[in-house]
Amino acid sequence: AQRVTQPEKLLSVFKGAPVELKCNYSYSGSPELFWYVQYSRQRLQLLLRHISRESIKGFTADLNKGETSFHLKKPFAQEEDSAMYYCALRGYNQGGKLIFGQGTELSVKP
């Protein structure tokens, strides 16, 4: 079965501290992995995807197939990073649908 697990419901850090939002997945194959962000009162938007191997707003995520993880990291958190973060999986030949994790609320305190 396809599943995305984000073990932390809430992650609270101080400004300037490193951040790691955990994501583990279950899928029998090679999925595409994504991170989406939802700022307060805004729509869900794509933050980054594993195939791009890019850094967006200082965030990076590496796909670890051995550990079936796709953790999101940022070395120095900013207050404007406070938001809900969702890890998502898209399977091969699944019609393009995204399966989302439960979400992690990141709160960056001044």
Added chain:
Amino acid sequence: GAVVSQHPSRVICKSGTSVKIECRSLDFQATTMFWYRQFPKQSLMLMATSNEGSKATYEQGVEKDKFLINHASLTLSTLTVTSAHPEDSSFYICSARGVNTEAFFGQGTRLTVV
């Protein structure tokens, strides 16, 4: 990025009535649209996937006669909640994907059934 617009953003309806939610892709052709339901501070639960001109594919546990989905054109999909009840109150989100594009999300519709 591409724009997906949902209408209405909020709707209140009486129990037993039906309500229609529209999802439009404004600047691209959406070959596939997805409908999600989101509870407060919880994940998005996929309800169904629709391809233009085809019947929607519903996820397990989602009543197709309750949640009618129509995707009649490449820019419009509608979700109709029929005979709504208070337990249908939720935040409904659509997303649209074109050929060789990622999925873009609408702003969501807050449905309250009283």
